[in-house]
Amino acid sequence: MYRSAVAARLLRDTAAAQKGSGWLSRRFAHSLPFATVDAEELLGARPAEVQNLVQGKWGGSSRWNTIVDPLNGEPFIRVAEVDEKGIKPFVESLSNCPKHGLHNPFKLPERYLLYGNISSKAGHMLSLPKVSDFFARLIQRVSPKSYQQALGEVQVTQKFLENFSGDQVRFLARSFGVPGNHLGQLSTGFRWPYGPVAIITPFNFPLEIPVLQLMGALYMGNKPLLKVDSKVSIVMEQMMRLLHYCGLPEEDVDFVNSDGKTMNKILMEANPRMTLFTGSSRIAEKLAVDLNGRVKLEDAGFDWKILGPDVGEADYVAWVCDQDAYACSGQKCSAQSILFMHENWAATPLLSKLKELAERRKLEDLTVGPVLTVTTEAMLDHVNKLLKIPGAKLLFGGKPLENHSIPSIYGAVKPTAVYVPLDEILKHGNYELVTKEIFGPFQVVTEYKKSQLSMVLEALERMHAHLTAAEVIGQSVNGTTYAGLRARTTGAPQNHWFGPAGDPRGAGIGTPEAIKLVWSCHREIIYDIGPVLQLWEIPPST
Numbered sequence: 001m002y003r004s005a006v007a008a009r010l011l012r013d014t015a016a017a018q019k020g021s022g023w024l025s026r027r028f029a030h031s032l033p034f035a036t037v038d039a040e041e042l043l044g045a046r047p048a049e050v051q052n053l054v055q056g057k058w059g060g061s062s063r064w065n066t067i068v069d070p071l072n073g074e075p076f077i078r079v080a081e082v083d084e085k086g087i088k089p090f091v092e093s094l095s096n097c098p099k100h101g102l103h104n105p106f107k108l109p110e111r112y113l114l115y116g117n118i119s120s121k122a123g124h125m126l127s128l129p130k131v132s133d134f135f136a137r138l139i140q141r142v143s144p145k146s147y148q149q150a151l152g153e154v155q156v157t158q159k160f161l162e163n164f165s166g167d168q169v170r171f172l173a174r175s176f177g178v179p180g181n182h183l184g185q186l187s188t189g190f191r192w193p194y195g196p197v198a199i200i201t202p203f204n205f206p207l208e209i210p211v212l213q214l215m216g217a218l219y220m221g222n223k224p225l226l227k228v229d230s231k232v233s234i235v236m237e238q239m240m241r242l243l244h245y246c247g248l249p250e251e252d253v254d255f256v257n258s259d260g261k262t263m264n265k266i267l268m269e270a271n272p273r274m275t276l277f278t279g280s281s282r283i284a285e286k287l288a289v290d291l292n293g294r295v296k297l298e299d300a301g302f303d304w305k306i307l308g309p310d311v312g313e314a315d316y317v318a319w320v321c322d323q324d325a326y327a328c329s330g331q332k333c334s335a336q337s338i339l340f341m342h343e344n345w346a347a348t349p350l351l352s353k354l355k356e357l358a359e360r361r362k363l364e365d366l367t368v369g370p371v372l373t374v375t376t377e378a379m380l381d382h383v384n385k386l387l388k389i390p391g392a393k394l395l396f397g398g399k400p401l402e403n404h405s406i407p408s409i410y411g412a413v414k415p416t417a418v419y420v421p422l423d424e425i426l427k428h429g430n431y432e433l434v435t436k437e438i439f440g441p442f443q444v445v446t447e448y449k450k451s452q453l454s455m456v457l458e459a460l461e462r463m464h465a466h467l468t469a470a471e472v473i474g475q476s477v478n479g480t481t482y483a484g485l486r487a488r489t490t491g492a493p494q495n496h497w498f499g500p501a502g503d504p505r506g507a508g509i510g511t512p513e514a515i516k517l518v519w520s521c522h523r524e525i526i527y528d529i530g531p532v533l534q535l536w537e538i539p540p541s542t
Contacts, residue, residue, distance in 0.1 A: 073407035101193030123161030193221030371411030
């Protein structure tokens, strides 16, 4: 019933927009009742504006940060960034949220049902072709990737919202009981919110990561302050407006645009009970210290794949390796960073197939595109340093993209692979260079013999990032590991855990287990209601 109601409302508002004039026609200019921008109309002549949301009200700022189009350098978005003088409303809003949260099993439990309803409506909205296309196109404008990759992000988000429709939100807060020592005693475990929390997310998945973490926080009863990288925050600003349209109380979430220094000051003054950070290891470690360990982290990943001695389905394996290393121009925390290839694969056309697949990627369809955090110069400098290692060689790529207008603040290189001998990788000095994460279309390839398997395992053991991997289970620790012929390193769908392992601060995303781990804590309540035995007497002191 709710689906037909939402659809009817969407059609009604669209019709009103087409007939109306003045504010109404401007508000619904793009025939989507929540939207204030159009991805195809983000131009330097008419830059879009991204606002902040605090205490239920949208607003601008005295300071505007101009974002340039990553494909041509044209200024096309103005972001209202809060500076240190403007943080007071955000600090007050978080500080006013009690530790026991906006809801919990004993306080306003009807809000669990409210969020099941919101998820149902929002999931349905994202299933509408016009809405999913709107977000896919908007993602492409700010974090250029192929349409299929951008649409996949929208679809994962939509499925996640569907998964937590109806009663599924309250099932997240399911309790359990253990019989006590005597009649009337029962211990019960509950999932309890933290109350005021913060969420900081990166540029590479501007919709999926913030929505999944934001909704998980809300489901469990927290009040989140959300900050998304300003380069892409327009996507989440529009999603916030969609969630409000679907019934999200406007006071439940604050949305802030700022630089890192200002956000750090907000966190230090507001003192949230928990902060979720997705991004670089360097910033993650700083936040862990600044916030006295009250963090959950999904930081960098130098992700590996091992091809064992059994050779087969070379075309498929090559395609998966290409997707893992170069989809989204390698800008996934799960991207394949190094490929360990058994010598049996050297007798196959695997590497030549990898080269063919990499070289068919082109800027025109964004199967390769701008790298938003590493410059062309930095990536090519890394390649040249690797090539100085004895036995290293360039397999393909290693050159800038041609015939483009990508601004120099971003990177633009062809998909690249460098071969480095395994024994050289393990040498002191080389290892740190080889395992440096390059957040772009780049991977290292090496080869091993059966007698060198222990060297491969040593290389894995020495790595610090444990996010994703393909193959080897018993002697590794990566939190999301794929095994078998179809194993990959990338892929964060809504149907399985995605996150690192081996670190008590590690965060997960997408599943009930991840939501409960990240966004709630355990609270034990022991009921002891008697009766007291009739002949009970005060015992001696102990």
